[in-house]
Amino acid sequence: MRATRLLLLLAFLSASAAWPESTPRESLLVLSKGDHTLAIVDPSSLKVVAKAPVGEDPHEVIASTDGKFAYVSNYGGGAYNTLTLIDLIGQKRVTAIDLGPLRGPHGLVFLDGKVWFTAEAAKAIGRYDPEKKAVDWILGTGQDRTHMIWVSEDMTRIYTTNVSSGTVSLIEQTHRARPPGADWEETVVPVGRGSEGFDVSPGGKELWAANAQDGTVSIVDLAAKRVTDTLQANVRGANRLKFTPDGKLVFISLLTGSHLAVLDSATHKEVKRIDLGHGAAGIQMQPDGARAYVACTGGNYVAVIDLKSLEITGRIDAGPHPDGLAWSVRR
Numbered sequence: 001m002r003a004t005r006l007l008l009l010l011a012f013l014s015a016s017a018a019w020p021e022s023t024p025r026e027s028l029l030v031l032s033k034g035d036h037t038l039a040i041v042d043p044s045s046l047k048v049v050a051k052a053p054v055g056e057d058p059h060e061v062i063a064s065t066d067g068k069f070a071y072v073s074n075y076g077g078g079a080y081n082t083l084t085l086i087d088l089i090g091q092k093r094v095t096a097i098d099l100g101p102l103r104g105p106h107g108l109v110f111l112d113g114k115v116w117f118t119a120e121a122a123k124a125i126g127r128y129d130p131e132k133k134a135v136d137w138i139l140g141t142g143q144d145r146t147h148m149i150w151v152s153e154d155m156t157r158i159y160t161t162n163v164s165s166g167t168v169s170l171i172e173q174t175h176r177a178r179p180p181g182a183d184w185e186e187t188v189v190p191v192g193r194g195s196e197g198f199d200v201s202p203g204g205k206e207l208w209a210a211n212a213q214d215g216t217v218s219i220v221d222l223a224a225k226r227v228t229d230t231l232q233a234n235v236r237g238a239n240r241l242k243f244t245p246d247g248k249l250v251f252i253s254l255l256t257g258s259h260l261a262v263l264d265s266a267t268h269k270e271v272k273r274i275d276l277g278h279g280a281a282g283i284q285m286q287p288d289g290a291r292a293y294v295a296c297t298g299g300n301y302v303a304v305i306d307l308k309s310l311e312i313t314g315r316i317d318a319g320p321h322p323d324g325l326a327w328s329v330r331r
Helices: 002-018
Strands: 026-032 037-042 047-053 058-063 069-074 082-087 092-098 105-111 114-119 124-129 134-140 146-151 157-162 167-173 184-190 195-200 206-211 216-221 226-231 238-243 249-254 259-264 270-275 283-285 291-296 301-306 311-316 322-329
Touching (some): 082 105, 114 146, 184 226, 238 283, 301 322
Antiparallel strands (some): 026 037, 037 047, 058 069, 114 124, 124 134, 216 226, 249 259, 259 270, 301 311
């Protein structure tokens, strides 16, 4: 009898250990280019709780506002034309969303229940409606390699970086719109060669764009719609640029370098270089301002950085060649 109970207990424990962990209310999402998966990471333990396949060449990821789904752009340098839909609760791939001629999807934003995206090969930006299961809006930029995107909360302003054109597009809804939302005005601001990673300051007054080929950072006054300063920041090979939640610091990842550059947003001076050992790509700030996560693509790990000490305090193994990162909150 004792032997039977012991066997039953061991079988139960074995089954429990193999049972997948549920998705945390707050999760870090990590794309792996190496094994084409999306990892769901518990930020409290830094452990991967689940993985889901995402298709070829995943680059960026964004979570829906309710935290139930994630959307992944399948880029392919312009060869692919899909977004992959992931069920974050069920921890599984749902489907590939066909974007038709809008090839090279890359940058992603989720607002008002819809996915806003860039289509690099089509020189355009678009919007996908999950309820209608269709792209319901497209706007051409006329710029080469429209890559990353930012959309205001009221959806009246859209900013993009255009890598090969070396420009930033400032796109604003005009009052001439009939019906509302039908008319847009684009201001193209020349910045630097290889403009790619960018962010808007928390106050909404400035846009900082990292220029990979020049190794500079262009600061755009969004009211004046012009560059007011160009920082000789030594960030050649820059990939992503992000403000900390309080707006005091700016992080810049370098694909071709071994360090992460940290700048002071007020003085425009370098604060620190954090040694990552290899080139880095995606940056995700924890919303509470405690930590930053940096995808060390060359090193095959995600670095966890304390935003007070600016020291690496942990590493996450989420798969080879990590890139796009996102934060998900289930509501």
